Amino acid sequence: MRADAARNRTAVLAAADRLFDAATDPDQVSMDDIAAAAGVGKGTLFRRFGDRMGLLRALYAQRGDQLRAALATDPPQGPPAERALHLLREVVRFKRDSRVLTLALENAGDGSPYRTGSYEEWHVLLVALVTEARGPASADYLAHALLAAVRSDLVEHLRDWPDERWEAGLAALTRAVLDG
Amino acid sequence: MRADAARNRTAVLAAADRLFDAATDPDQVSMDDIAAAAGVGKGTLFRRFGDRMGLLRALYAQRGDQLRAALATDPPQGPPAERALHLLREVVRFKRDSRVLTLALENAGDGSPYRTGSYEEWHVLLVALVTEARGPASADYLAHALLAAVRSDLVEHLRDWPDERWEAGLAALTRAVLDG
DNA sequence: TCGCGAAACGGACCACCAGTCCGCTACAGT
DNA sequence: ACTGTAGCGGACTGGTGGTCCGTTTCGCGA
Numbered sequence: 001m002r003a004d005a006a007r008n009r010t011a012v013l014a015a016a017d018r019l020f021d022a023a024t025d026p027d028q029v030s031m032d033d034i035a036a037a038a039g040v041g042k043g044t045l046f047r048r049f050g051d052r053m054g055l056l057r058a059l060y061a062q063r064g065d066q067l068r069a070a071l072a073t074d075p076p077q078g079p080p081a082e083r084a085l086h087l088l089r090e091v092v093r094f095k096r097d098s099r100v101l102t103l104a105l106e107n108a109g110d111g112s113p114y115r116t117g118s119y120e121e122w123h124v125l126l127v128a129l130v131t132e133a134r135g136p137a138s139a140d141y142l143a144h145a146l147l148a149a150v151r152s153d154l155v156e157h158l159r160d161w162p163d164e165r166w167e168a169g170l171a172a173l174t175r176a177v178l179d180g
Numbered sequence: 181m182r183a184d185a186a187r188n189r190t191a192v193l194a195a196a197d198r199l200f201d202a203a204t205d206p207d208q209v210s211m212d213d214i215a216a217a218a219g220v221g222k223g224t225l226f227r228r229f230g231d232r233m234g235l236l237r238a239l240y241a242q243r244g245d246q247l248r249a250a251l252a253t254d255p256p257q258g259p260p261a262e263r264a265l266h267l268l269r270e271v272v273r274f275k276r277d278s279r280v281l282t283l284a285l286e287n288a289g290d291g292s293p294y295r296t297g298s299y300e301e302w303h304v305l306l307v308a309l310v311t312e313a314r315g316p317a318s319a320d321y322l323a324h325a326l327l328a329a330v331r332s333d334l335v336e337h338l339r340d341w342p343d344e345r346w347e348a349g350l351a352a353l354t355r356a357v358l359d360g
Numbered sequence: 361t362c363g364c365g366a367a368a369c370g371g372a373c374c375a376c377c378a379g380t381c382c383g384c385t386a387c388a389g390t
Numbered sequence: 391a392c393t394g395t396a397g398c399g400g401a402c403t404g405g406t407g408g409t410c411c412g413t414t415t416c417g418c419g420a
Contacts, residue, residue, distance in 0.1 A: 002386095002387060002388080002396065002397070003387070003388090004386075004387070004396095004397070004398085005387095005396080005397065005398095008397090008398085025289075025290075026289070027289060027377095030376080030377060030378085031377075031378060031379085032376095032377075032378090035399090035400090040398085040399080041398055041399025041400055042378090042379085042399070042400065043379095043380080043381080043382095043397090043398065043399055043400070044397080044398060044399070045379095046378085046379060046380080047397075047398080051378075051379070052378065052379090107287050107289055109205075109206070109207060109287055110205075111333055111336060111337055112333075113333065114333070114337045137348070137352065138348050138349045138351075138352035138353075140349070141329075141338075141345070141346075141348075141349025141350075141352070141353065142349065142352060142353060142356070144329070144334060144337075144338070145325070145328070145329035145349075145353050148325070148328035148329050148331055148334055149321075149324070149325035149328050149329070151328055151331070153291055153292075153293065153294070154294075154324060154328055156291055157291050157294045157324075158321075158324070165321070166321075168317070168318050168321070169318045169320070169321025169322070169325075170321075171318075172317065172318035172321070172322060173318075173321065173322060173325050173357070175360070176322070176356050176357045176360035177353070177356045177357070177360075179360070180355070180356035180357075180359070180360035182367065182368065182415090182416060182417080183416070183417085184367095184368070184369080184415070184416070185367080185368060185369095185416095188368085188369085207406090210405080210406065210407085211406080211407060211408085212405090212406080212407090215370090215371095220369085220370080221369055221370025221371055222370070222371065222407095222408085222409095223368090223369065223370055223371070223408095223409080223410080223411095224368075224369060224370070226407085226408060226409080227368070227369080228368095231407075231408070232407065232408090
């Protein structure tokens with residue numbers, strides 16, 4: 001990749017990140033806004049990322065690395081229910097931090113949340129945990145259900161809940177599903 | 181309401197219903213399309229329903245009545261877990277039938293699924309069932325989680341699953357949460 | 361039956377946005 | 391320094407949700 005291209009790519013991602021953090025609603029941020037904030041032509045955006053979703057995915061992948069790192073360093077030990085709980089807890093924290101971005105990505109109209117890449121990853125992980133805890137029957141669906149319980153717009157809907165309430169809810173759900 | 185207004189309202193709803201059923205993607209159906217199909221000016225649409233969401237909500241309310249009727253006639257007896265399961269089962273069936281419409285409504289960008297009216301209704305019902313089954317602790321969140329497990333785009337994502345697989349999944353989830 | 365005020369209509373119009381296109385720029389290998 | 395080409399930028403397009411206002415039609419009271 002040519003030097004200027006790399007520079008622009010970085011600038012665009014940084015600008016987009018900033019704009020999405022500042023916004024209260026995903027579609028307050030237009031592609032023109034991002035291009036302008038990055039000091040770059042609109043053509044450059046689309047050449048690099050294909051379309052809006054592509055840019056969102058790139059941004060999400062970048063931030064998702066932070067989450068994956070957090071999950072990797074913090075040791076996931078104990079019975080499956082506890083490990084699953086830990087995962088969901090971190091996902092909720094992540095989605096609260098990247099509020100507007102995750103909202104944008106998970107509500108893009110097509111079957112978005114299920115095309116993030118991370119979704120598949122987490123789902124596989126949870127299926128394994130569910131299977132370990134209660135056998136393979138319906139493990140697939142139960143894993144989907146657990147992930148649905150931390151969907152970005154539910155997180156958004158319950159944005160006023162204090163951490164303890166979330167913690168209690170997630171714990172109750174996870175244990176019911178995995179320890180039941 | 182004036183006679184012509186009532187007539188147009190009906191025509192618009194009928195046309196929209198037809199178009200959404202025929203479509204495979206919610207935003208294949210534009211407001212212009214609906215107006216044209218109903219044989220009505222665009223102004224009439226917006227005068228009557230305010231905006232796109234308003235029209236969707238009206239459509240949804242209309243169809244939702246069918247669901248509410250189905251739930252009312254079919255007797256909801258037995259332990260709470262069974263009653264909850266019955267509710268979720270019907271919701272899934274409903275969302276499979278009204279595929280494009282529910283997708284449109286639940287992915288409209290703002291906190292849509294939680295503004296349908298029916299959502300609140302079902303949530304209250306489920307909170308009561310959860311409370312009856314396992315006490316009030318986290319009942320609120322668990323009810324949200326159950327509803328999240330039947331979100332339209334999850335239903336869409338799993339559209340290839342046969343009824344039995346859905347049935348097994350829903351049963352496992354509901355019993356885990358309510359009987360655990 | 362007629363007249364008339366107001367409610368309702370319709371479609372031209374507007375602002376905006378994702379995505380395209382192509383003449384120009386500036387990078388990098390020689 | 392020279393040059394082929396990857397990359398750039400911003401004017402442009404097609405199509406959308408939503409508005410506006412001159413015109414039509416309803417229905418009520420006389």
